[in-house]
Amino acid sequence: MTSISQSALATAPIYEAGPKDPWWRHAVIYQIYPRSFADANGDGIGDLPGITSRLDHLQKLGVDAIWLSPFFQSPQKDAGYDVSDYRAVDPLFGDLDDFDAMLKRAHELGLRVIVDLVPNHSSDQHEWFQAALAAAPGSPERERYMFRDGKGANGSQPPNDWKSVFGGRAWTRVTEADGSPGQWYLHLFDSSQPDFNWENPEVRAYFEDVLRFWLDRGVDGFRVDVAHGMIKADGLPDWDAEQAMIAKGDTPAGTPLEELEGDDEPDEDTAPGDGNEGPMWDQDGVHDIYRAWNRVLADYPDDRALAGEAWVHDLERMARYVRSDEMQQTFNFSYLTSKWDAQHLREVVTESLDAFGSVGAPSTWVLSNHDVVRHASRLGLPVPGSLPKGIAADDAQPDERLGLQRARAATLFMLGLPGSSYLYQGEELGLPEHTSLPDDVRQDPGFFRTKGAETGRDGCRVPIPWDPDAPAYGFNETGESWLPQPAGWRKYAASAQYGDPHSTFELYRSMLRLRKEHELGTGSLAWVEAGLEGADAQNSVAFVNGDVLVVLNLEGTPVSLPKGAEVLVSSGELEIKDDVTNVPARTAVWAKLG
Ligand code: NOJ
Ligand code: CA
Numbered sequence: 261m262t263s264i265s266q267s268a269l270a271t272a273p274i275y276e277a278g279p280k281d282p283w284w285r286h287a288v289i290y291q292i293y294p295r296s297f298a299d300a301n302g303d304g305i306g307d308l309p310g311i312t313s314r315l316d317h318l319q320k321l322g323v324d325a326i327w328l329s330p331f332f333q334s335p336q337k338d339a340g341y342d343v344s345d346y347r348a349v350d351p352l353f354g355d356l357d358d359f360d361a362m363l364k365r366a367h368e369l370g371l372r373v374i375v376d377l378v379p380n381h382s383s384d385q386h387e388w389f390q391a392a393l394a395a396a397p398g399s400p401e402r403e404r405y406m407f408r409d410g411k412g413a414n415g416s417q418p419p420n421d422w423k424s425v426f427g428g429r430a431w432t433r434v435t436e437a438d439g440s441p442g443q444w445y446l447h448l449f450d451s452s453q454p455d456f457n458w459e460n461p462e463v464r465a466y467f468e469d470v471l472r473f474w475l476d477r478g479v480d481g482f483r484v485d486v487a488h489g490m491i492k493a494d495g496l497p498d499w500d501a502e503q504a505m506i507a508k509g510d511t512p513a514g515t516p517l518e519e520l521e522g523d524d525e526p527d528e529d530t531a532p533g534d535g536n537e538g539p540m541w542d543q544d545g546v547h548d549i550y551r552a553w554n555r556v557l558a559d560y561p562d563d564r565a566l567a568g569e570a571w572v573h574d575l576e577r578m579a580r581y582v583r584s585d586e587m588q589q590t591f592n593f594s595y596l597t598s599k600w601d602a603q604h605l606r607e608v609v610t611e612s613l614d615a616f617g618s619v620g621a622p623s624t625w626v627l628s629n630h631d632v633v634r635h636a637s638r639l640g641l642p643v644p645g646s647l648p649k650g651i652a653a654d655d656a657q658p659d660e661r662l663g664l665q666r667a668r669a670a671t672l673f674m675l676g677l678p679g680s681s682y683l684y685q686g687e688e689l690g691l692p693e694h695t696s697l698p699d700d701v702r703q704d705p706g707f708f709r710t711k712g713a714e715t716g717r718d719g720c721r722v723p724i725p726w727d728p729d730a731p732a733y734g735f736n737e738t739g740e741s742w743l744p745q746p747a748g749w750r751k752y753a754a755s756a757q758y759g760d761p762h763s764t765f766e767l768y769r770s771m772l773r774l775r776k777e778h779e780l781g782t783g784s785l786a787w788v789e790a791g792l793e794g795a796d797a798q799n800s801v802a803f804v805n806g807d808v809l810v811v812l813n814l815e816g817t818p819v820s821l822p823k824g825a826e827v828l829v830s831s832g833e834l835e836i837k838d839d840v841t842n843v844p845a846r847t848a849v850w851a852k853l854g
Pocket of ligand 1: 338341342378449485486569630631
């Protein structure tokens with residue numbers, strides 16, 4: 261048994277209450293993946309009218325804002341992260357009128373709206389890239405992208421040895437207008453996603469116009485894709501390390517349990533940070549871009565915001581993106597990739613609050629998104645919280661029940677932290693990853709470019725269930741679905757969870773209501789460290805935020821709450837014995853201090 265003593269609750273906070281304004285300092289932001297949220301026209305792909313029709317779900321849930329992954333015109337080679345026209349809606353998702361209607365409805369419901377900006381690269385179908393292909397080497401058209409002559413005889417070798425994040429090399433050779441083998445262009449991702457040349461003022465001016473286009477329509481901000489990649493080191497020096505969006509400390513899903521046991525310290529050469537370092541990432545020059553964008557947003561009223569997607573693992577480097585004249589938020593991937601381990605969790609939270617606090621910014625917190633295995637499944641793996649690049653049918657399968665139990669506890673812990681939190685569509689339903697998609701339906705370019713060595717991200721992108729008894733679980737009326745939904749998702753359907761006090765949806769709803777009531781997002785944090793006493797104390801973590809005690813018992817013997825603490829919400833059943841409330845393993849609780 262582990263107990264929390266009264267005296268330990270009086271520890272001074274390591275992080276003090278932040279300002280209540282602007283909204284992004286404490287907002288809970290819900291990520292909508294438009295292809296998979298709701299499909300109004302029944303073609304099997306989610307769309308903007310579908311989103312509008314389901315916004316009441318989000319109001320009921322109680323989030324403050326939504327972030328939409330790309331819905332812009334795109335050949336969809338990377339699910340829309342390959343944009344061919346930044347100012348147009350792809351017909352798959354609707355049109356600009358549909359966008360305006362969605363935005364209007366969201367605002368009526370009190371939801372702010374953030375859209376996704378993809379500035380590191382465009383689609384190869386973008387008019388500028390097509391013009392660059394048609395133009396000659398050295399032309400202004402080619403100067404908008406990263407064209408270089410090849411090395412070796414006849415330029416037949418790529419300009420350097422960089423690798424693509426999706427596998428294979430990061431360069432593709434073009435054929436010149438006269439039919440001869442020509443220059444090479446850089447693509448840190450798929451060959452259909454050529455990198456822009458951000459040293460070119462024309463590119464900078466173009467994106468400022470794109471920002472204004474959406475700001476004028478009324479969006480509340482932008483999530484900035486690959487925010488750490490736009491500037492490359494001078495001379496493009498060689499760097500042949502494998503690239504990875506997710507740090508390579510991952511444990512492959514199929515790793516047998518006996519190889520994992522006792523291996524809780526990552527090896528030096530696989531520590532997080534690997535795969536995200538090199539002359540293409542986190543160059544100082546990116547910050548000038550965000551300073552300029554900060555000035556663009558400042559021309560508009562109502563606290564518009566930028567949220568950077570920068571896979572930078574050094575939290576102090578990460579905090580540079582949110583200095584007061586740059587972006588407002590940046591995703592905390594160190595938190596997302598943290599292990600299911602009390603000490604590690606404490607360290608990551610402390611370091612995050614220190615690093616972001618030192619530049620006056622709030623921390624963000626996130627557990628799931630469209631690029632990683634859903635946390636309800638990650639936390640059900642043999643090593644809970646390990647980060648495989650997708651899970652396939654012949655990999656070790658997550659334990660669904662344990663995963664969900666841990667996921668509910670992990671989210672209760674996260675939403676108790678001061679700062680802003682991101683939720684990924686479906687996690688409020690307790691949705692697991694689809695771990696048995698057949699290879700012939702997969703769409704992730706990472707799967708194809710690695711020839712299947714990486715399972716990829718399709719498993720977290722499956723259309724979400726709304727209604728247990730409708731076709732495609734209510735995703736649409738036709739039963740079409742761009743990725744098949746697994747059998748067994750009936751129980752996760754939203755309408756089956758509404759009003760059920762044990763459902764994950766109602767848990768999320770209570771958390772979001774109480775988080776507002778107790779102002780946890782703008783609160784403070786004091787670890788209850790010395791106060792966690794007992795043999796198993798290292799398996800638990802607890803902090804006080806304002807008048808709320810947050811306790812997470814990861815895997816230990818029960819933790820008893822101090823007398824007089826009134827339970828506000830818990831992620832699972834608590835044990836009450838002789839007037840003492842105990843928090844069992846894989847359970848978290850918020851309790852009001854008397
Ligand atoms: C990060 C996005 O989240 C991911 O989905 C995309 O594939 C890459 N950036 C490339 O745009
Ligand atoms: Ca559709």
